[in-house]
Amino acid sequence: MMSPLNFPDGIYLVDFEFHQGGKSEGNPPVPVCMVVREWPSGRTCRHWQVDLQRMTSAPFPTGKEALFVAYYASAELDCFHALGWPPPANVLDLFVEFRWLTNGMRLAHGSGLLGALMHYGLRSIGGEQKDAMRDLILTGGPWSPAEELAILDYCAADVVALDNLLTAMQDQIDWPRALLRGRYMQAVSRIQMVGVPIDTEALGKLQTHWLAIQDQLIADIDSEYGVYDGRSFKIKRWESYLVANGIPWPRLESGQLDMCDGTFREMARTYVEVAPIRELRSALSGMRLANLQVGDDERNRCLLSPFRARTGRNQPSNSKFIFGPSVWLRGLIQPPPGWGLAYVDWSQQEFGIAAALSGDEAMQEAYRSGDPYLAFAMQAGAVPSTATKQTHANEREQFKACVLAVQYGMGEDSLAARVNQPVARARQLLDLHRRAYRRFWEWSDKVVDEAVLGGRLWAALGWQIDTRRELNIRSLRNFPMQANGAEMLRVACILLTEAGVRVCAPIHDAVLIEATLNELDQAVATTQSLMQEASEIVLNGFTLRSDVKKVHYPDRYMDPRGDIMWQKVMRLVGVSH
Numbered sequence: 366m367m368s369p370l371n372f373p374d375g376i377y378l379v380d381f382e383f384h385q386g387g388k389s390e391g392n393p394p395v396p397v398c399m400v401v402r403e404w405p406s407g408r409t410c411r412h413w414q415v416d417l418q419r420m421t422s423a424p425f426p427t428g429k430e431a432l433f434v435a436y437y438a439s440a441e442l443d444c445f446h447a448l449g450w451p452p453p454a455n456v457l458d459l460f461v462e463f464r465w466l467t468n469g470m471r472l473a474h475g476s477g478l479l480g481a482l483m484h485y486g487l488r489s490i491g492g493e494q495k496d497a498m499r500d501l502i503l504t505g506g507p508w509s510p511a512e513e514l515a516i517l518d519y520c521a522a523d524v525v526a527l528d529n530l531l532t533a534m535q536d537q538i539d540w541p542r543a544l545l546r547g548r549y550m551q552a553v554s555r556i557q558m559v560g561v562p563i564d565t566e567a568l569g570k571l572q573t574h575w576l577a578i579q580d581q582l583i584a585d586i587d588s589e590y591g592v593y594d595g596r597s598f599k600i601k602r603w604e605s606y607l608v609a610n611g612i613p614w615p616r617l618e619s620g621q622l623d624m625c626d627g628t629f630r631e632m633a634r635t636y637v638e639v640a641p642i643r644e645l646r647s648a649l650s651g652m653r654l655a656n657l658q659v660g661d662d663e664r665n666r667c668l669l670s671p672f673r674a675r676t677g678r679n680q681p682s683n684s685k686f687i688f689g690p691s692v693w694l695r696g697l698i699q700p701p702p703g704w705g706l707a708y709v710d711w712s713q714q715e716f717g718i719a720a721a722l723s724g725d726e727a728m729q730e731a732y733r734s735g736d737p738y739l740a741f742a743m744q745a746g747a748v749p750s751t752a753t754k755q756t757h758a759n760e761r762e763q764f765k766a767c768v769l770a771v772q773y774g775m776g777e778d779s780l781a782a783r784v785n786q787p788v789a790r791a792r793q794l795l796d797l798h799r800r801a802y803r804r805f806w807e808w809s810d811k812v813v814d815e816a817v818l819g820g821r822l823w824a825a826l827g828w829q830i831d832t833r834r835e836l837n838i839r840s841l842r843n844f845p846m847q848a849n850g851a852e853m854l855r856v857a858c859i860l861l862t863e864a865g866v867r868v869c870a871p872i873h874d875a876v877l878i879e880a881t882l883n884e885l886d887q888a889v890a891t892t893q894s895l896m897q898e899a900s901e902i903v904l905n906g907f908t909l910r911s912d913v914k915k916v917h918y919p920d921r922y923m924d925p926r927g928d929i930m931w932q933k934v935m936r937l938v939g940v941s942h
């Protein structure tokens with residue numbers, strides 16, 4: 366077991382300063398300088414960009430018996446890739462470990478480097494000085510000799526801060542799982558450098574004409590709903606539409622319709638006719654096409670922000686990441702000539718995780734059946750053992766909604782609205798779930814007890830949360846599924862990137878990969894095999910299946926929920942579908 370005391374080739378604290386090359390924030394970084402400090406000796410080396418560009422590898426040991434330490438290491442590793450250097454074998458990211466130590470706590474100064482230093486009572490440069498230096502670096506130069514010296518001094522101050530922080534944190538680090546999380550930061554860097562291929566011609570037309578076509582979009586889409594007055598969405602008209610079409614809509618305690626985007630998103634899953642109006646509302650209210658980060662090589666790149674969510678999931682910017690805005694915009698994803706994409710996602714991941722972690726054999730049997738929703742209906746005695754999706758479609762949809770309601774922590778009122786049934790029917794479905802999966806519910810109750818009484822919850826590979834301030838029982842019950850789903854995705858990304866699979870992006874319970882057309886099938890097979898292995902690692906041998914959606918050039922990726930909106934918008938801007 367490794368520790369800070371047994372890396373024979375040394376421990377190296379590293380910080381780069383860099384800016385984004387070209388005209389877009391979506392480009393790979395351009396390193397400006399690097400400072401390296403050996404720990405604990407304090408020996409420091411400073412390198413300006415001209416020196417870095419001459420090097421074929423890092424000017425310090427990076428093999429299996431050395432340790433690379435950084436704060437938010439994916440940024441430094443991006444610079445390794447930009448310089449063409451072999452990456453370090455062992456990575457310790459003090460940002461990730463600080464997040465691990467303090468997850469769930471209220472931090473007065475945030476989880477950035479300055480916040481971590483202040484948390485431990487350590488000195489640092491002021492925030493205003495830091496902002497001024499970052500602004501200077503981001504100009505891209507040229508810099509005067511005095512400015513070069515100031516930038517190097519600023520970079521050196523960060524490695525001194527890292528030195529102090531490692532000294533303060535060393536006895537709290539979760540060895541060796543910290544190194545596993547460091548491997549994930551390596552994977553994140555590899556993924557960020559690949560990026561997601563974008564149809565920039567279509568994006569350019571959207572950006573140019575977006576304001577002009579909004580009124581046309583309203584006229585086109587709203588012709589089937591009649592809920593807009595100019596650009597204003599009228600709630601009373603929406604309520605009349607719902608009544609006329611027999612769609613039960615969740616309401617707030619005040620009795621008013623719940624108009625939040627999350628409710629529209631959930632209702633669109635059950636009532637497909639809601640999807641176009643939901644996409645229109647989302648597009649009109651918050652979409653900023655100019656914020657989508659696309660590099661000069663026509664690739665969407667942004668910080669994946671790993672470990673930012675309390676569950677340990679990535680939390681990239683919704684406006685900068687192609688999978689963040691309205692789902693219809695995913696039609697901009699298009700492989701380059703001669704290439705293909707594959708979207709590979711775990712089948713019913715949360716159901717499978719719950720079945721495995723709880724040890725509920727009935728739930729595991731339902732997952733292994735290939736259709737846990739129909740299996741649940743059979744186990745509950747609601748349909749015969751010979752039932753299929755075709756013969757008992759309505760019953761299957763109700764039991765599917767019940768499973769999802771349990772996963773999302775819905776109550777009987779919300780479930781009743783989702784299945785368009787009386788509350789008594791929703792109550793019956795939830796009771797059937799408790800009867801069919803007693804062991805799961807016993808386990809789930811124990812999770813809540815542990816969180817409330819013990820003040821902490823853990824995922825399989827060590828991600829943890831302090832629950833002393835969490836009073837939301839729904840969040841506590843759901844944490845094991847979300848956190849272990851995040852662990853699973855991290856392991857999969859590590860295995861995939863280390864196997865040479867080109868991962869374009871991780872997306873909650875899925876990955877988007879790319880390969881040349883003649884290699885795509887093999888890349889998909891490798892991806893599915895390694896995702897299965899990742900599930901078995903996290904779930905102690907229990908296997909989750911995966912589904913695949915392939916896209917061959919010149920086709921584009923398309924989310925079915927956004928297809929109608931995409932078709933309408935593309936007709937208006939004159940782009941081939």
